[in-house]
Amino acid sequence: MDLLVVDRVVKNFGGLRVLNQTSLTVKKGTVTALVGPNGSGKSTLFNVIYGLAPADEGEVYFQGKKITRYPPYRIYREGLALAFQLPRLFDQLPILDNLLLAAPVNSGENPIRALFTRPRWQEEERALARQAYEVLELLELTPLALRPTGQLSGGQRKLVEIGRVLMAKPEMILVDEPAAGINPVLARKIYATLKKLQQEKGLTLFIIEHRLEVLFDFADYVYLMDAGRVVLEGTPEEVLAHPDFYTIYAGESRPWRVL
Numbered sequence: 001m002d003l004l005v006v007d008r009v010v011k012n013f014g015g016l017r018v019l020n021q022t023s024l025t026v027k028k029g030t031v032t033a034l035v036g037p038n039g040s041g042k043s044t045l046f047n048v049i050y051g052l053a054p055a056d057e058g059e060v061y062f063q064g065k066k067i068t069r070y071p072p073y074r075i076y077r078e079g080l081a082l083a084f085q086l087p088r089l090f091d092q093l094p095i096l097d098n099l100l101l102a103a104p105v106n107s108g109e110n111p112i113r114a115l116f117t118r119p120r121w122q123e124e125e126r127a128l129a130r131q132a133y134e135v136l137e138l139l140e141l142t143p144l145a146l147r148p149t150g151q152l153s154g155g156q157r158k159l160v161e162i163g164r165v166l167m168a169k170p171e172m173i174l175v176d177e178p179a180a181g182i183n184p185v186l187a188r189k190i191y192a193t194l195k196k197l198q199q200e201k202g203l204t205l206f207i208i209e210h211r212l213e214v215l216f217d218f219a220d221y222v223y224l225m226d227a228g229r230v231v232l233e234g235t236p237e238e239v240l241a242h243p244d245f246y247t248i249y250a251g252e253s254r255p256w257r258v259l
């Protein structure tokens, strides 16, 4: 089943056409990769999908519903979340609090209602704490739960950002460069965690990444973008074996591929 459908999307910035009739689909329960040279339009496509930049033409559908001109908060409520490349976290607060603050609004936050519905919001708070600890466990961050988020490494911050997004129990997450600036061992750990989310929680992941040597070991399907268009697609093996892949992607032959 196609969870996300991008249909002939056009996005212009001034005189520059950044997305040029971009079309692709993401199947439910897959890890799908979006790769391409710098400036090919990958992040712009994520911004259009997530409602941060309105499309000039074309449509975006999520679970069969047209979401093209929805604002981000409505898209989030529909079950599609974006994990930012530079995590937006409260550095003074512990990891646990960052997760609790990311949870959808609950009845205890309205002081008048809270006065009359105490048992209910207390139970909600307990359920949220249980959920936050489940997320921490899944990301193997439990020992750091009470550590101020500002003290974490870049890779750990990315995991907390993914945890923050998981608190909304999304169907699908757009992840922009989870391994950027991260050492190879931690990059692999982040991808192993993402794969675990797919396998254990049935999550669908759509990931932009330049670290192909890590990404392609975990992806089920790959789209290669160039100048605002999808120019190649298939399994990682099919895409890597295509004679044009390296020319389009890097303009040279496999310097980064560890065989």
Ligand SMILES: Nc1ncnc2c1ncn2[C@@H]1O[C@H](COP(=O)(O)OP(=O)(O)OP(=O)(O)O)[C@@H](O)[C@H]1O
Pocket (backbone or CB within 6 Å): 013, 018, 036, 037, 038, 039, 040, 041, 042, 043, 044, 045
């Ligand atoms: N808000 C904006 N205003 C003007 N131009 C923009 C804006 N956002 C992106 N662009 C331009 O759109 C083009 C595509 O940018 P985008 O960030 O989508 O590419 P990308 O494929 O994600 O690149 P990278 O791999 O380097 O992150 C670039 O030429 C960029 O300068």
